[in-house]
Amino acid sequence: MNFGVRLKELRKELGMTLEEAAGKLGVSIPALSGWEQGHRRPNIEMMKQLTALYGTSADYILGLTEDREPKPLTMNAKEILMRKGLHWDGQPLSDEELRTMRVLLEYVLNEKKKDNANADERKAQGE
Structure with missing residues (x-):
């Protein structure tokens, strides 16, 4: 699944309109719409906000994995x-x-x- 489709799917799963999600992210509606349509990409700081808002990992949002849950980092x-x-x-x-x-x-x-x-x-x- 591509990035834009996944973003839109996550927003709709939370029952948010474009306006609500854009407001929570502090971006314009056209900016968020552009991401969802695949015309634009958010910067790294905005990716952090997207993962927090949608409660999933950047890898999932980017379509790199089908696992929604972020993997906990383990360090020795x-x-x-x-x-x-x-x-x-x-x-x-x-x-x-x-x-x-x-x-x-x-x-x-x-x-x-x-x-x-x-x-x-x-x-x-x-x-």
């Missing part, structure tokens, strides 16, 4: 804490501080595993 904290140049609210973090954070997180997660294993064992014993 261990990998992130290996990066250089990280900061905490603007305060640079040294290599030693990052190493301490990695060690602390590993400790917390290992303790959680032990607690879960102990709870499973007690449950198996019928406590």
